[in-house]
Amino acid sequence: MPSPQPPTPEEKFADAKKLLGLPRIVVICGSTRFMAEMAEADLRETAAGKIVVKPGCDLKSPHGLWADPAEAEALKSRLDELHRAKIRLADEVLVVGDYIGDSTRAEIAYARALGRPVRFTHPEVDPGA
Template sequence: MPSAQPLTPEEKLADAKRQLGLPRIVVICGSTRFMTEMAEADLRETTAGRIVVKPGCDLKSPHELWSDPVEAEALKVRLDDLHRAKIRLADEVLVIGDYIGDSTRAEIAYARSLGRPVRFTHPEVDPVSHKSDDGRRDT
């Protein structure tokens, strides 16, 4: 009789969330230029009964915590790692805004590599479904 394969950490997390009866967890992704829209999406997702995690810092807005350029770059690396952890925690991703930059594009690819569903407030910016005029997929 074959022995059962041990659960992966991802499977253990999903099982624990089910056992705890946690609501669906949504991570908000997108350019920090859309912080106002992210706050509105947070409100809508929360009132729909979902747990929301989103970027907590806008490094484009002045603040003493990232006023030093060297410290700001180190902070950006840590925040990128933190956001990937939020994506791993979440059940789905909601991408905000009508623009997808390199960081958001990488987050979308990461989420999809984990099998997370990705929703868009502006589906036309989905890098997977967006085609160029000659019919080829833009990358």
């Protein structure tokens, strides 16, 4: 009889969230052109009792942290990795907006590969539909 496999880090994390009694965690994805819509989605999801994580920087808006083009490119790479970590943390994904660009498309594929449910504010833009 084969010995049971030890739980994966993902399984351990899911169990820890249950033991801690944490609410569901939703990560908001989408183009930063929809930052206002993301804020509204954050409000609604929070009011529904969920923990919300979303993009924290809008590189399309001027700011000293990304004024230098070389630093902006390095920051974008770090932010992309950070957002993938947010997707791993979350129980579900909410895609905001009526446009899906390459970055958001990649985030949706990543979330689905991890088995995360993906919802859309505009279901007609679902690349998997």
